[in-house]
Each structure stands twice: as C-alpha cells, then as structure tokens.
Amino acid sequence: MMNNDRTTACVVGGGPAGMVLGLLLARAGVEVTVLEKHADFLRDFRGDTVHPSTLELLDELGLGARFDAMPHRRVDSITAMLDGGTVQIGNFSLLHHPRPYVALAPQWDFLDLLAAAAAEEPTFTLVRNAEVTSLLTDGERVTGVRWRDRVTGEEHTLQATLTIGCDGRRSTVREASGLRSRAFGVPLDVEWFRLPRLEGDPAGGVGRFTRGHFAVMIDRGEYWQCGYLIRKGGDAELRAHGIETLRTRMSRLIPWTTDRVGALRSWDDVSLLDVRLDRLRRWSKPGLLLIGDAAHAMSPVGGVGVNLAVADAVAAARIVGPALRTGPVSPVRLAGVQARRWLPAAVIQGVQRGLHRVILGAALDVDPDAPVAPATELPPLVRFVQRHPKLQIVPARLFGLGLLPEHAPSWARRPQAPVAEPAGV
Numbered sequence: 001m002m003n004n005d006r007t008t009a010c011v012v013g014g015g016p017a018g019m020v021l022g023l024l025l026a027r028a029g030v031e032v033t034v035l036e037k038h039a040d041f042l043r044d045f046r047g048d049t050v051h052p053s054t055l056e057l058l059d060e061l062g063l064g065a066r067f068d069a070m071p072h073r074r075v076d077s078i079t080a081m082l083d084g085g086t087v088q089i090g091n092f093s094l095l096h097h098p099r100p101y102v103a104l105a106p107q108w109d110f111l112d113l114l115a116a117a118a119a120e121e122p123t124f125t126l127v128r129n130a131e132v133t134s135l136l137t138d139g140e141r142v143t144g145v146r147w148r149d150r151v152t153g154e155e156h157t158l159q160a161t162l163t164i165g166c167d168g169r170r171s172t173v174r175e176a177s178g179l180r181s182r183a184f185g186v187p188l189d190v191e192w193f194r195l196p197r198l199e200g201d202p203a204g205g206v207g208r209f210t211r212g213h214f215a216v217m218i219d220r221g222e223y224w225q226c227g228y229l230i231r232k233g234g235d236a237e238l239r240a241h242g243i244e245t246l247r248t249r250m251s252r253l254i255p256w257t258t259d260r261v262g263a264l265r266s267w268d269d270v271s272l273l274d275v276r277l278d279r280l281r282r283w284s285k286p287g288l289l290l291i292g293d294a295a296h297a298m299s300p301v302g303g304v305g306v307n308l309a310v311a312d313a314v315a316a317a318r319i320v321g322p323a324l325r326t327g328p329v330s331p332v333r334l335a336g337v338q339a340r341r342w343l344p345a346a347v348i349q350g351v352q353r354g355l356h357r358v359i360l361g362a363a364l365d366v367d368p369d370a371p372v373a374p375a376t377e378l379p380p381l382v383r384f385v386q387r388h389p390k391l392q393i394v395p396a397r398l399f400g401l402g403l404l405p406e407h408a409p410s411w412a413r414r415p416q417a418p419v420a421e422p423a424g425v
Contacts (some may be wrong), residue, residue, distance in 0.1 A: 007033040010160035013167035017292035017309035019114035024317035026121035027412040035130040041108035051307040053405040055099035062414030072105035081208040090395035142287035171294035183278040187361035190273040212366035284334035296345040299352040314406035
C-alpha cells in the first residue's frame with residue numbers, strides 16, 4: 001500500500017540542521033514536515049558541543065532559558081595535554097559575546113528542546129521512524145520523497161514544494177540526487193566509546209596529543225564520551241589485536257584512566273566513525289536543497305560540524321522561508337544558500353585539511369605501540385601562543401563563532417524568558 005501526502009517543505013533528517021530549519025520554517029508560517037529515520041534522538045557518539053553562535057541563536061529564538069535548564073557543562077577555554085604539559089590554546093572569554101563559552105550538552109536533549117519548540121507551531125509536523133528511500137521527480141525537478149515506516153513497513157510518498165536534505169554525511173538524499181561532490185582524503189578514523197567518570201576527574205573536555213596517539217574525552221556527567229584517533233582504515237587491524245590493545249593505549253596515553261579501561265569488555269563497546277571530508281559542487285537543483293553534512297561533510301577535528309550545520313539552516317530559512325509562502329523557490333534563490341554558506345564551510349575544511357596533513361597525518365604514521373621518548377618542551381608555536389595569550393582569541397573566534405555567524409530572522413524571534421539557573425556548569 002502506498003500512502004500519499006503533501007507538504008510545502010519536506011526536511012529529511014532530524015539532526016541539528018533539520019530541527020533548526022523545521023522550527024524556523026514553521027515560524028515563517030510554512031507548512032513543514034520533518035522526516036526522522038529513528039524513533040527518538042537517543043543515539044551515542046554525536047557531537048555534543050553547542051557553540052557561542054548557536055547559544056546566541058537560541059536566545060534570539062526565545063529558547064535560551066530552556067537550554068539553560070538542561071543538564072550541561074560550560075567550557076570557556078580550549079586546552080590540550082601535550083608531552084610538555086597541559087596548555088591553553090584558546091580562550092572563549094576573550095570574545096565580546098553574550099555567551100563566551102561552549103556548552104557541552106547531550107545532543108538528544110538539544111534536539112528534544114528544538115522539537116518541543118517546533119511542535120508549538122501549527123504548521124510543523126515531525127514524523128519518526130520515517131526512512132527516506134528515494135526522491136520523487138518530474139523531469140529535472142524534485143517533487144518530494146518516498147519513505148518507509150520502519151515500524152509497520154508501509155510505503156509512503158510525500159509531495160513537497162521544496163525538499164531539503166539534512167540527513168548527514170551518509171545522505172540518502174544526496175545519493176539519490178545525482179549531485180557530484182569533491183572528496184578530500186583524510187588520514188584518520190575515530191574509535192568512539194564510553195568510560196566511567198569519577199569524582200575528581202577534570203570537568204569539561206580533555207584532549208591528549210602525542211606522537212602516534214590522539215584522544216579526546218567529552219564530559220557527559222556520569223561518563224566520558226571518548227574518541228581515540230587511528231590511521232584511516234586501521235580499524236580491522238586494531239580489532240584483530242583484541243580489546244586489550246585499546247585499553248593499554250588509553251591507559252598509557254591518559255594514565256588516570258587506567259582504573260576504568262576495564263569497562264571496555266569487548267569491541268561491541270566501541271563504535272567506528274568513518275571520517276569523511278567532502279563538499280558538493282552544487283548544493284541544489286530545482287525543488288531540492290542540501291545543507292549541513294549532506295552538503296559538506298566535516299572532519300570531527302575542532303568539533304565544528306554542528307555549528308556549521310545550524311548556521312546553514314538559519315541561512316536557508318532566511319533565504320527560502322518567505323518565498324515558500326507564495327510558491328516554488330526559484331533555482332537562483334536556492335543557489336543563494338550555497339553562495340552565502342560556501343566560504344565558511346570551505347575555509348573550515350581547509351583548516352581541517354591542513355591539520356590533517358601537517359599534524360595528524362604525520363603523527364598517526366608513528367607506530368602507537370612503539371616506545372616514544374616524550375618531549376621535554378612544548379612545540380614552538382604553542383610556546384609563542386603561551387607568551388602572547390591574547391592570540392588565544394583566534395581559535396576561539398574561528399571555532400566558537402565561525403567566519404559568518406547567522407542570526408535568527410526577525411519573523412522567527414520570540415521574547416526571551418528570564419534565564420534560569422544553569423543545571424550544570
């Protein structure tokens with residue numbers, strides 16, 4: 001049985017880009033349907049950093065107090081544990097900004113907040129367990145999607161004036177569209193896993209870097225979300241050595257984790273992130289637009305993917321929202337989204353490629369199990385930044401706000417409720 005429906009805007013994917021876009025389009029008075037593949041947002045190993053520009057957007061939307069009431073931690077600096085010691089390389093407090101910090105909050109809570117706010121708008125619909133399988137077309141124009149209910153197995157079509165792909169780096173919409181991308185080689189993948197968090201552990205985030213080893217630990221309150229970087233394609237070889245190898249590497253790299261790496265009972269406790277870095281040559285075609293990782297897959301280096309995806313969504317809503325109230329959006333207007341958001345994505349990807357090539361690639365070529373004499377002093381660039389701490393505003397500005405922060409359109413803003421006491425600091 002094929003069930004047929006119609007909407008004005010079909011947003012594929014209920015991640016940060018999709019939920020922000022759905023909320024903003026609904027506040028523009030546009031009938032919008034968000035199709036989310038899963039039953040809920042409870043999935044591990046998603047980006048949990050909410051950057052200053054996104055926090056300011058929430059304030060503009062009148063959602064700042066709701067976010068502050070969520071469990072979260074605030075980080076006002078970027079620190080790294082190097083062989084020569086722990087150093088601060090970025091300082092968000094130097095930013096002249098109403099929210100000069102990064103908030104670490106479970107992404108599922110952030111998405112639930114957006115979904116609840118969007119549900120208050122009469123033109124918004126969120127459909128869960130909706131797996132998009134293909135695009136509907138009329139000649140060159142995309143006219144909607146086919147999707148399958150993952151619970152009942154029923155097949156559906158959803159006709160739409162505009163379809164927006166927000167379904168991430170493995171985008172079904174992008175694959176079905178035929179739009180071509182440019183891929184950039186990456187030297188790394190990431191093994192994601194949990195470790196218990198104990199009283200007395202550092203708060204916020206931990207980054208540990210040395211030759212042959214890189215690890216990041218994100219504070220989620222009761223546990224650490226850990227990312228251990230490996231050479232691209234090295235997952236099968238690492239798993240062949242047994243889980244004890246990963247335990248040993250983590251305890252050598254961050255000694256205070258030695259008493260808890262036993263929580264990794266088997267490789268079933270570890271998930272592989274296949275890192276990709278690519279960018280579509282064109283982000284749109286008649287009736288179709290792609291944004292976020294669906295348009296430009298980002299490396300996890302710097303943790304900026306969510307921030308960029310949200311900014312894409314705000315720009316897209318401002319450019320196409322008013323036009324959708326009156327009919328189809330012209331190809332020129334759709335191309336305007338790419339024209340506005342291409343440079344920030346390309347510059348950040350350029351920075352990530354440089355870090356991959358100059359730092360990560362060379363370091364990951366070292367055998368991580370070979371003994372390496374630790375450095376006795378910090379690298380020259382790091383020492384220079386330590387002598388001139390005001391330079392720490394540069395990485396804070398680049399990764400906290402981005403090149404082109406986006407602000408909520410006037411028609412999407414709501415009065416800000418009094419800010420509640422934060423649930424976590």
